[in-house]
Amino acid sequence: MTEPATSDEIREEEAATKAAVLATAERLFALHGFGSVSVRDITAAAGVNLASVNYHFGSKDNLLFEIFKRRTAELNRERARMLHEANDRHAGRPPVREILEALFAPPLRWGAPENPRAISAQFIIRSRSEGTPEMREAIAHDVSHLIRFADALTAARPDLAPEVVYWRLHFALGMVHNNRFIEFDRLHMLSDGATREGDVDSLLQRMLDFAEAGFLA
């Protein structure tokens, strides 16, 4: 690029560099894992300077954490919005299935192959196991977005002991976290292709059938 003349152009170029790093890093991390992708890989693929990661983000770990915070915030906003809509539809007492749908649908729709968000979905899933200590701390301790779901489920099943609801929410989340490429590959290998549909909505319904029944047990 040629040298920018005005300060507005500098700001634009700076923002463009930062955005390119963010997008490229997210993609490479999602595809190849955090440990396997170096700062050099990112800057080379993004066509920016090697030093720009440290300049804009301080460190590789900070860059990771930055992407993580953005994506989880977006995902949890979508979930909260869907839960809110379910509340509106049912005078503040939605049934189990609609609560679970608000929990399942956003990450599932993100993960759909044709969705550009699929990269972000894989990034978030990887964060759960490959994240930096800072990210793991955030995952383990920041449960604010889950409180509303736990409360809604408790209200929908007042006959269940609270800890039963918490455990079942944990099981339901396990179902979501298992939606990784490698697990799908294994499932398709096991079923000899019978599970190769790729239709996100029918997968969502299958998951809801299973989890809703689990909650009504």
Added chain:
Amino acid sequence: MTEPATSDEIREEEAATKAAVLATAERLFALHGFGSVSVRDITAAAGVNLASVNYHFGSKDNLLFEIFKRRTAELNRERARMLHEANDRHAGRPPVREILEALFAPPLRWGAPENPRAISAQFIIRSRSEGTPEMREAIAHDVSHLIRFADALTAARPDLAPEVVYWRLHFALGMVHNNRFIEFDRLHMLSDGATREGDVDSLLQRMLDFAEAGFLA
């Protein structure tokens, strides 16, 4: 150590070194992750020579794969034995709950805090997300141990379409794979301690309640 005199003593010492490396590597990998643990960390903690890993296993990745093969083989043997016993109890047509118990119980019991196998359980769980390409290939393609479970479940629910059974098996496995320290921590944080029981058998029953209902939907 003093120099061994006879060839028997050499064999013993060699076996002892190899075993020490295996045990120490498994423990460190399980606790800190594959990428964070170096060959130097392992040999230092095991009190053996730096070169012994390459001498006995060829490479770090090979050492990882060796541990992985041993542990998954052991785990799947336990699962197969429990499924076999369930078959015997029910003339070859065990109910869903007992099939799922054979799938859930071994990894759950391994993971119990007081069980020395807890290290191995964490190692296996880490393998699913942090493994080498070789390990991922094995996980995705070696489904032989799951075929019997899929067949048993299909026989127990002949009214369900086969692909439905496969998907639900996938969901049930997701529940198992979610049993990681970080997820438990998060659950305990969310429930404000209400889920802190540590009783493996009651957790097993909770999981079976949920998954059995999911299969009967």
Added chain:
DNA sequence: GTCTATAGATGGATAGAC
């Protein structure tokens, strides 16, 4: 702000003496 060059640290693997 960008970029080159390089510091500084770490890790996997191996040669060669014993």
Added chain:
DNA sequence: GTCTATCCATCTATAGAC
């Protein structure tokens, strides 16, 4: 077989010129 010393690749982070 064991062990020390070392090679060599790789990575993050930064100093300093522009």
